[in-house]
Amino acid sequence: MSESTQAAACAWQPAAKKKNNYNKRFSTGELPVEPNRYTLVWGPFCPWATPVSMLIDLLGLNTVIGKSPVFPLRHSGVDNDWFFGKKDSDEDPILKTNRLSNLCRNADPTFNDRAAVPTLVDIKSGKAVNNDSGILLTELATTWKAYETADAPDVFPEDKQAEILGYDQKIIDNLSNVINTIGDVTSQSEYDKLSTQFFDQLSEFDTLLAHRDFLLGDSVTISDLLLFARLIRFDLVFYFQNKLNQQRLEDFPNLWRYAKQCYALPAFKNNTDFTAIKQHFIQGSIDVHDFAHVLPAGPDTRKWTE
Known part of the structure; x- marks a missing residue:
């Protein structure tokens, strides 16, 4: 990266x-x-x-x-x-x-x-x-x-580093970069292309996670940290703000299970602040002068622990 x-x-x-x-x-x-x-x-x-x-x-x-x-x-x-x-x-x-x-x-x-x-x-x-x-x-x-603590996972094992970096690049290219650029499109075709790219990648990950707990198998790696940080913001911000609303995260059953499983881990949950995410992406600065920067009441984040 x-x-x-x-x-x-x-x-x-x-x-x-x-x-x-x-x-x-x-x-x-x-x-x-x-x-x-x-x-x-x-x-x-x-x-x-x-x-x-x-x-x-x-x-x-x-x-x-x-x-x-x-x-x-x-x-x-x-x-x-x-x-x-x-x-x-x-x-x-x-x-x-x-x-x-x-x-x-x-x-x-x-x-x-x-x-x-x-x-x-x-x-x-x-x-x-x-x-x-x-x-x-x-x-x-x-x-x-x-x-490290004795039970710390090996999040970047030497024999899987190339695979991890490959997943990282997919997350960056097909999720992060789409999120960043889709707001600048000037035509329907540009939007459609980026939206398809985003949801195709989510579908690929959903299929991959059908028979495994994490992206590379049974243990957390760096790739999971990157992916989770994007998934947690999807329904909260990107679905509305970036018009990436073809599907919700819950519409991908394996990806949704995976995201909730990650969130249940203390290291993930304790570093997730739903209010701060909305404040930054929607409100932006301390002073609010128009409706566009007013924080929405939802979505309901209790679903992450249900």
Whole structure:
């Protein structure tokens, strides 16, 4: 998953990424694997940041890596940064700063782009060290094993990495990229093509999951984190906002069972915030001035636990 792919698929990602000083890795030795040295700046609304947060909990790394959630709504007049609270002055208790861009500038004083989640931050230096969700997923899954709990699943096993990356690319190409681009179509044929692409991929996954619990079999992998983060937002936002309403998630029996099974896992459920998702995608910013940005009462999310 490249940074350019993330940028294309996320409204909260920079429109164009420049070479920066926060794409460091643990596997190269640039970053020491050291407990209690890092915190993840993330937002429960973001389908790229949420899988990283889920992974930290799933592997039991939440005892050695902190979390610093941002406020889900843009502050008035500021569309290129994330704040840690509703008020401009609210600070993250771990990082002692009020906005993400400060951490990016600590790493690169010339930074003037959009601050993006997820971002891993070195608490010691106060510097952003990596903001690529794909890299963070594979790095945390492979280089922090000494700190994983005994029952942690191997979410990126060496013998299945190519298969996992293949599924990841399908999720990005046929779900995320469709969600991102369908709102820009200017013809019925363009819309029809993208809608078909989206629902064909859901149908493929539904067939695949007829005889297995997760995408690659009996155990959770990185691909499941990515897919779940899109499915949980489907009926809630994309069905209405993106006119992806040919079918509901419940209309895919195997995919719906799978999604509810994932949601039942604490690492998935505890990182799902239905209100924050609606706030970000529908309301957008703190100030609401028209009906389009008023939060809808539904859909009923109790179905996820029934």
